[in-house]
Structures are given as C-alpha cells and as structure tokens.
Amino acid sequence: MPKTLGKDSSCSIARALDALGDAWTILIIREALVSGATRFQEFQDALGIAPNVLAKRLAALVESRVMTRRAYRDAGVRSREEYILTEAGRGLSIVVAALSSWARTYRPSEEGTSPRFLTAAGSAPAQLAFIDERGSIVPPEDLVAVRTPDRERA
C-alpha cells in the first residue's frame, strides 16, 4: 500500500484514499455492489478495463481487505478464484452513494443511471443524506466543516 498522501496521516479521508487508490477501484467496487460481479471476466466485461490493470487493482483490494479471494470451479475446467466484498467492502456503499448523489445533482444526464439502495432485510429504499439532530435532511451545500479528533465523536 502506498504511503498516506498529504502531510497528515491522521486524516480519515487520507486513510480511505489509501484503500481506494484510483477511479478504477471505485468502479470495480460499483460492479461488485450493484451487479454482484465476483469473477475476473465479469469485471472485465462490465468495465472494459485492461486485464493487467484489473489484476493489479483486485490484488490491491484483497491486500487492503476490501475483498477476499474464494475458489470456485466450473464443470470441466480448473479451479479459479473469485473476488468477494468483505464487510468493509460492503460498507463502501456509502462512498459509492455519495459519488452518485453528487453527480446526479451537479453532473445530471438524461440517460444517467445510478445505484439505488435497498435494505437487505425488507427491500425498503434507503437514501444517503446529511441529517441534523432532529433527523431533518440538510443539503450538503449548506454545511460547514471543522476538523475534529475521531475520539471526540459519539
């Protein structure tokens, strides 16, 4: 894994970017989350990514424990490995949803598609939003940010 970017290795955002690396990585995670892709060929077909780039990104995702390898075997061929999201990998749905929410607002497209999130239990729709203490939704543009030690958070 590369050294944390920027001077400040205490920053949680820098820690996240260490695991996510680049744009292809997010699209690989999108395919795993949204299309349920697990096999090398599925990622390659869906993304049109060069095989050597895909192999490197998948290996980095395994190293950073966002994915794990699992053996599978189709009839008549040798055993292969597929790539399964870990709990940390499934937790990246918040990042995928945030990117998608921003692009729907500021990069709208007539033909656009986005993941829609449903609760695994009841299939009820869930949306990503900033909420204040009363549970009311606050638009992202209306917020200011201050730096806070993680241990001071609830």
Add this chain to the structure above:
Amino acid sequence: MPKTLGKDSSCSIARALDALGDAWTILIIREALVSGATRFQEFQDALGIAPNVLAKRLAALVESRVMTRRAYRDAGVRSREEYILTEAGRGLSIVVAALSSWARTYRPSEEGTSPRFLTAAGSAPAQLAFIDERGSIVPPEDLVAVRTPDRERA
C-alpha cells in the same frame, strides 16, 4: 477532461470520478472545505504536494467548475489568484463525509481526525447516514444496490 472511465458513460459514479480524478483532488477539496484554504501556498503548505501537481489539479478543478478563480492582492505585491469552491464544490462535502465515515469505521486510528459537519445557519451538527422511508438510520453494510435510471428517481 479525460474520457469517462469504464464502458458505461451513463453511470453517475463515473461522471463524478471524471471531475474528481485522483486522491490529491479530494485532499485539495478537503483543505478548501475544512480549513477554508483558497491560496496556492495554503494548499501547498497543508498538503506537502509538489507545486506542478497542485497547479494541474487546481486547473482541472476550475475546468470542471468545482472551483473558480478570484483575483486578490496583498499590500506591496502583484495581484494573484485564489481558488474558491463553487456550489458544486461545496456539494462535495457529501463525498468527503462518506470517505471519512468509512475510514472511521474500517480504518480506525487512535490519533485520527475527521471533518465534522455543522449547518451553516445554526451551527448544529449534521451527520451523513443512509435513512429509510421512516427516517431511521440503516448501516451501509446492510444495503443492497440495484441500478436505476436517474429519471426514475424522486
């Protein structure tokens, strides 16, 4: 701006990544949002980023309308330009908050820091979360995603 990564240019996540490009870009936006940085030297001091890389990333952020340039002049020196987040730039607080939320959960650090978001009006804390239709918070790991055309969304 580079061509949309991946085969699927309709995807809102791919459109967001076109504007955000790489990890440095997110850290530049973090500095602008959290520390209020606007000047080249402020970004450079805070991030320890090479000047040529910083200049390229800031130019790309202006081109993608996430930042705008504004002239300023300190006493006794020639006029310079600073970089101000646009509304789309301030809207990226949702992406910064999502990265930070994921890292606090899956990459915890004793010495960690994160942005905390406050409503600009009342300084009340706001948190980013998935909420279901009744407004209850749902953990990101408990969600499944399905691909949906943007125009079908509320």
